[in-house]
Amino acid sequence: MDGCFDMMHYGHCNALRQARALGDELVVGVVSDAEIIANKGPPVTPHHERMVMVKAVKWVDEVIADAPYAITEEFMKKLFEEHSIDYIIHGDDPCVLPDGTDAYALAKKAGRYKQIKRTEGVSTTDIVGNVLHPPLIDSCFPPFPMVAMRLGFIVFVSLHCMLLLFFSSLI
Template structure:
């Protein structure tokens, strides 16, 4: 099959250019979270040009059940990850040598977890057998299965907007009990339900590009929860990025988000939301634990030229004041419509509407992976004895 990359050409000096290392990654990327982004980041570090294949709804449904996001949403989410150079739609579920050849990729990268077809076949057995497979470290504490579990956890208690009720001892005890019922290790907070992700400063540094605004750059600031980072946020931030040169996103703390979202929102804790936003190609910097009100100190400190907010209702601050009063006073406030009706609540509603299916899917996946892991350990044991 003909290569889709032109042959290397000689440089001006007559010497051949260094061969570009092209890397292939594929997957479902359902609810494309920061764990997916971290795998993509690690894969990009192994080469120069990263191609990401995304499976179709039909392929995913056949092998593991229908995804939460449809294929168009998943294609858009992966394109928004800043380490991705190219997206291949409707990529085959089993990675073949022909696919690597078609896109002139040197090897395929996948996390050190297990991916199988409906009949239990390793989806990477072909590239593994031909030495075209490399592994990256899976991000512990997060997966699509885990996030679905958290959303299912949300449906097991009433959605109350009364913060005092949410934080009373019975509520916290209920969350702990639900964690045990769902076989999750710990309930880290009454806001995020169950989160096993352990953040480090190094992980944040890896996701951040470390660049500062250039002199004369127009700096734009937006703030919010950005919970379960989804296509609505991608469309919003893409539009915001056209308003300036350097985009700063302020992320509210879990208690602040809980005040205006209610129930046990946010689904993802602050550090998880930080990584999700940092992985977006339209974002340059993140303020961790940003104040709810955009103050004059904040605007002066970051030299903010424009403050943007989505076309959604804005709750007053705790004292009843408008949290955007200062940028409005300065004439530096603008409402940006994403023209996408996706919300965090709608994602949860998708899960709720198919709750029994997703519970069964999660259980089936866990059982399948356990059997494969046990077989793998037995094989290693036999090899060690021989």
């Protein structure tokens, strides 16, 4: 299995658990920072930290640094010969390159690809979205009928929410 594993979360751990269940040993490739930047934008977590986090997961037996974002023939050969892996595993979420091609096309064509279920409801994109726009902000403004909204009430609620956000950021 390979992946970016940026801002590691339980969806990543569940993927690693599923991948390990497919065999006796799990070898995981962690995509390099340069490859992530070229295909998705800059990672939040540096490569060396992502390597440590993946290695710490109990279902992982070995970690390979600097895996390519798109599976290449050279990388497949290295995996099959040096690491004796049987399959390249990825989640059922699409992994498309900037040019629109499938990052796992070669592994699929070679018959050496297995797919696992993506964990619904959690993703790095969702986590980043919640950091940039916390759900708390939406809950500060309950849906009131326009007639009931008075300037004083709106100012009070707005000030209250700003104070809540300010003090919660200090914790």
